[in-house]
Amino acid sequence: MQLSKHELEQRLGHVYDTLIVGGGAGGLSAGIYLQRFRLSSLIVDKGKARSFWMQELQNYLGLPPGTRGRELLQHGKQHYLSLNGDLLNGYVEEVVDEGETFAVRVKVGRQDSIYPVLRAKYLIAASGIIDYLPHLDEMQNVYEYAGYNLHVCMVCDGYEMTDKQCGFFAGSEASIEEMIFNLSWFTPYITIFTHGLFPVSTKLCQILQEYGYRLIETPIKQFLGQNHQMTGVELVDGSVIPLETGLISMGARYHHHYLNGLNLERKGGYLVTDRLARTSHPRIFAIGDLKVGLNQVAVAVGDGAVSATQIWKELRHPRKWIE
Numbered sequence: 001m002q003l004s005k006h007e008l009e010q011r012l013g014h015v016y017d018t019l020i021v022g023g024g025a026g027g028l029s030a031g032i033y034l035q036r037f038r039l040s041s042l043i044v045d046k047g048k049a050r051s052f053w054m055q056e057l058q059n060y061l062g063l064p065p066g067t068r069g070r071e072l073l074q075h076g077k078q079h080y081l082s083l084n085g086d087l088l089n090g091y092v093e094e095v096v097d098e099g100e101t102f103a104v105r106v107k108v109g110r111q112d113s114i115y116p117v118l119r120a121k122y123l124i125a126a127s128g129i130i131d132y133l134p135h136l137d138e139m140q141n142v143y144e145y146a147g148y149n150l151h152v153c154m155v156c157d158g159y160e161m162t163d164k165q166c167g168f169f170a171g172s173e174a175s176i177e178e179m180i181f182n183l184s185w186f187t188p189y190i191t192i193f194t195h196g197l198f199p200v201s202t203k204l205c206q207i208l209q210e211y212g213y214r215l216i217e218t219p220i221k222q223f224l225g226q227n228h229q230m231t232g233v234e235l236v237d238g239s240v241i242p243l244e245t246g247l248i249s250m251g252a253r254y255h256h257h258y259l260n261g262l263n264l265e266r267k268g269g270y271l272v273t274d275r276l277a278r279t280s281h282p283r284i285f286a287i288g289d290l291k292v293g294l295n296q297v298a299v300a301v302g303d304g305a306v307s308a309t310q311i312w313k314e315l316r317h318p319r320k321w322i323e
């Protein structure tokens with residue numbers, strides 16, 4: 001059930017089989033499998049992350065292209081709750097390994113917060129990442145378009161950008177170098193914006209010239225457009241660059257602060273796992289965008305199935321017909 005502060009009190013003495021941090025595509029999939037394995041699970045979810053801002057899911061088998069992430073979350077939550085899974089809106093702050101169990105401290109309520117500690121035998125880290133967006137004075141102006149035709153995911157939306165006038169909003173030289181190989185596969189009409197955040201080497205400038213990509217280092221004043229469709233960029237010097245679409249590639253924040261005390265193996269910001277989605281800790285699994293791999297809904301959902309099945313295999317035992 002959806003836990004209120006009152007019901008939460010009754011759960012404080014309970015040891016869940018698994019606590020899942022994050023109720024996005026991966027966490028909900030894991031939760032549905034765990035409940036169907038007749039294990040007890042709790043999903044703690046802070047909300048407002050990638051699957052929520054995904055305005056259009058374009059490549060998931062069986063769902064019409066353009067399905068909203070919010071719809072996926074709504075169905076997933078209903079499905080999980082119908083299987084008697086526990087769901088808590090809150091922010092996981094810290095996980096302590098107590099040997100047999102994990103003690104998980106959660107902040108509940110943005111105001112007048114309480115900080116319950118919940119316990120579980122296994123932990124699934126399904127807390128994902130969140131893309132950095134250009135920091136402009138009027139942030140709503142970015143939010144108006146981010147996730148619509150101002151994309152953040154090359155694999156998801158490269159196809160949507162085919163042969164369009166595209167702005168590429170870079171966070172580093174490395175992101176520009178990578179872009180030459182991936183975005184240009186979909187469209188050659190690329191204008192790169194550094195927003196004045198970092199210098200571009202002469203060598204890279206030459207390469208960009210050779211390919212015919214424009215480089216604009218003047219900071220951006222605002223994105224232009226209407227009805228969630230970005231139509232260009234106005235720079236601080238007043239000039240306007242018309243665009244039909246855009247891709248932001250400025251890095252991401254990894255949602256694994258709560259695991260800091262556990263010294264898990266990482267690669268870059270991502271958690272390293274084996275093919276069963278297990279991290280370097282035997283009772284901690286990591287699924288979806290937070291682990292090394294492809295950041296896709298299909299992968300997160302698959303990881304949820306694999307990790308939950310493995311946990312069941314480790315917890316199950318034969319039941320006798322006769323006492």
Ligand code: FAD
Pocket residue numbers: 021022023024025026027044045046047048049050051052053054055056057058059060090091092093126127128129131146147148151152153156157255258287288289290295296297298300
């Ligand atoms: P998320 O969906 O991000 O879920 C993680 C959850 O954990 C969130 O609800 C978050 O709030 C919660 N959380 C984080 N930290 C904490 C904490 N400390 N305590 C409690 N909860 C926490 N993929 C596709 O396959 N096709 C597409 O077309 C596509 N388009 C996309 C478009 C956009 C704009 C974006 C942003 C992403 C897109 N993606 C697409 C990628 C897709 O959204 C992700 O791959 C997917 O959501 C990953 O699922 P996840 O469960 O790993 O993470």
Ligand code: FAD
Pocket residue numbers: 045046047048053054089090091107108109110130131132133143144146147152
């Ligand atoms: P965080 O920054 O993750 O949390 C900050 C602190 O708040 C935490 O440390 C914790 O103490 C507390 N906290 C967070 N959640 C909870 C909770 N449930 N319970 C108790 N305490 C909590 N943002 C917008 O606002 N509007 C948009 O339209 C928008 N569009 C976006 C589109 C895209 C494509 C992307 C990638 C991002 C978008 N964002 C948007 C996301 C924005 O960048 C932030 O990441 C997002 O709003 C999360 O902020 P937060 O304060 O909820 O959480």
Ligand code: FAD
Pocket residue numbers: none
């Ligand atoms: P398939 O779906 O079997 O597709 C393989 C295709 O290749 C078939 O169309 C086959 O005809 C074709 N093919 C084979 N050989 C050749 C050849 N030589 N030349 C050309 N074509 C060929 N999974 C779940 O996740 N949840 C469930 O609730 C669930 N319930 C199930 C219930 C039943 C009754 C069954 C049978 C399976 C169920 N499964 C369920 C499992 C699920 O169906 C499979 O995991 C899934 O279909 C595997 O997909 P696939 O593409 O690997 O194989």
